[in-house]
Amino acid sequence: MKQYTVKQYMNAIESALRVDWKTRVRIMNDLASDFQSRRDAGQTDAQIMAELGTPKAVAAEFNAAFAEEHGPYQSPLRWVWLALAVLLPLVANWTGLQPAEASSIGIIGGADGPTAIFVTGRFGWSGVLPWAVGFLALFLLAGWCRKARGRLWLPLLLCAAVSIGSAVSQLNAAHAMAMTGALPVWMYFIANVLSNGTVFCLGVLFYTVFCLRRP
Amino acid sequence: MEQQFARQLKKGALEMLVLALLDRRASHGYELLLRLKESSGGQLVLKEGTLYPILYRLEDDGCIVSAWQSPTGEPQTPKTARKVYQITGQGRAVLAEQVEVWRQFSGSVEQVLEGNA
Structure with a gap:
């Protein structure tokens, strides 16, 4: 020992x-x-x-x-995860940039269509979707999933679908940004996946896999 | 299968045995583990993780009470003291009931096992 x-x-x-x-x-x-x-x-x-x-x-x-x-222990912390999963998209939606503002930023930044769309998407509720889904998965993992092993598949599939989907769409957005911006594609991509929570969601996915493999 | 059967059996009986030991005299946790082992001829070797949940259940049901005591007897802080568990009047009543049920039950189990019906 x-x-x-x-x-x-x-x-x-x-x-x-x-x-x-x-x-x-x-x-x-x-x-x-x-x-x-x-x-x-x-x-x-x-x-x-x-x-x-x-x-x-x-x-x-x-x-x-x-x-x-x-019965299985359910962490009280799970309510924090649930609150974050619900509040983040709401807050992002309330404070999110409206299309008009977005396009004006786009103009200031010298960007055209795709960037304006990207900026809008990033600050609306859908722009924080990977964050929200990650927190929702944590909420499930901290309680509901502990009651039966098979329930681990729900957060697993949720996180997998959202992080892959988000990574693909952010890659497209990064390409669009690199066409008009000064930085290389990969820098935009990394900035995007970090800020919209794709990396976080991927982390939760790995954690779920870890839970699934744990005896 | 065999293990599960033994565990289920033990689970029900341990509560009664802990009460019976505390009925003879108040003890702290470790002492109870030793007394259980000793009085069962080395058969009942429990871990803390098994004993304490039983004690908590009994305490929550009002069958036993706990108090912090120093080795010399006066109440003290948790730092240096031992938590001593003591049976209550209600605990004695529950124990008497359980012993009664146990005697009847084990008697009839024996009868079935020995019999040839």
Whole structure:
């Protein structure tokens, strides 16, 4: 087993626990008490940690016991993901540039049709679609997907479709921008996929694949 | 299959056994693990991750209460103290009921296994 200090060991257990906050405090208190009792019984810290098992194993026992009783753990953080998934497109739509403004920017920048269209698309709700879908997938992964393994396919397909579709359309947009702009295509492309969330969505896709492969 | 059967059986009985041990005297978690192992002749070796969820269930149901105590007895902060679990009146009533059900049940199970109906 990896060498831990007691504090590191406890922290590692705590971060691997998948239980609500109150139960988490309860468990950590009891484990601290357990540690004291074992010290009283004459065990060294290294012996105690070896006997309790790896932090992951200790947390896994608790997780299994609570999942059996209360159903799979659903992270409260998932509501943050859902809020972001809903609010981002709304905010982008409210504050998004209207076509008139977009074309005036286009004129200032010396751009013609395609860029104006791109700028509009980028700031409307559809311009943040990959961000929104990524957050929606995180929301599903943090709760709903944990109830059955097959449910992982929904965020997987969502993220795959959106990131591939978005990457293709941003590549077209980058070509259009490079025709009138000063920078090479790939720079526009990278700027586009970073700002509209394609890279983020792709990241969530990889995370979903990781979840699917995890035993 | 075999493992699952053993786990299911254990799960129901452990709650009663923990109550029975606490009925004899109050204990902290680690002590309970030792007492379970000892009194079962080394058969019931539990991990913290199995015992504590049982204790929480019992505590939430009002069958046991916990208090922080230092080794010398007076209440203290969680830093140096042990959490001691104690059975309540309600816990004793539940225990008596469970023991009754268990005795009846194990008796009839034995009868079926031994019988030739």
